[in-house]
Amino acid sequence: MLRVVGHHGPIPPADTLPLTRGVTSGRAVLDRRTIHVPDLQAETDEYPVSSDVARRTVFRTILAVPLIRAGEAIGAVTMRRTEVRSFTDRQIDLLKIFADQAVIAIENTRLFDELRESLQQQTATADVLKVLARHSIYKRARHACGVSGTSLRGRYGGHLAPERRHLSVLGPPCL
Secondary structure (H helix, E strand, C coil): CEECCCCCCCCCCCCEECCCCCCHHHHHHHHCCCEEECCHHHCCCCCHHHHHHHHHHCCCEEEEEEEEECCEEEEEEEEEECCCCCCCHHHHHHHHHHHHHHHHHHHHHHHHHHHHHHHHHHHHHHHHHHHHHHHHHHHHHHHHHCCCCCEEEEEECCEEEECCCCEEEECCCCC
8 A cells, every 4th residue: 555644735635545556656666667647537547546536636647756765666756737737857857856855865764763763772771781780789789798688779859769869878887
C-alpha cells in the first residue's frame, strides 16, 4: 500500500492506494521511473484505479516521480491538475529535483532518529555502568567496614531518595 504522508492543495488525496501498476504513483514506485499522464480520467485500461480516483476527485493530469534511495523506490511525489494540460519538461525536471531533495531530507531524518536512539542507548548504558560502579563502591565499603549493607541516598525534593543530588553514604562510621 501507498499512504499519504503529506499533502498541499485543493485536490483531496486518497489516504491509501494499492502498490500496483494500475495506480500512477504505484507504477512510478514499482518501475522506478517518472509517470506523466495528460488525461488520467481517459486512461481506464492503463491506470484503472487512478482513473477512478481521478473521476471521483475531479482531476485530469498527473505527474508521479519516484523517491529513490540507494536504488530502491521508497515512495513517490505527485502533482495533479484539474484540467487536461501536460506538464512541461522544465516542470518535470523540477519535480525530479524536489524528489531528490525529499529523499535527502528523509534520509537525514532517518539518520537523526538512529543517532538519537544510539545516544539514548549510550545514556542508558552509562546509567547502568554508574549503578554498577556504585554497587562496587558499596560492596567495598561494606566489606571494609564489616557491615551487612550500605546505601547511597541523597536529599531530593525535601525527602531522601536514591541516586539523586547532594549524595552521602549512610551507614556506620568505619574510619
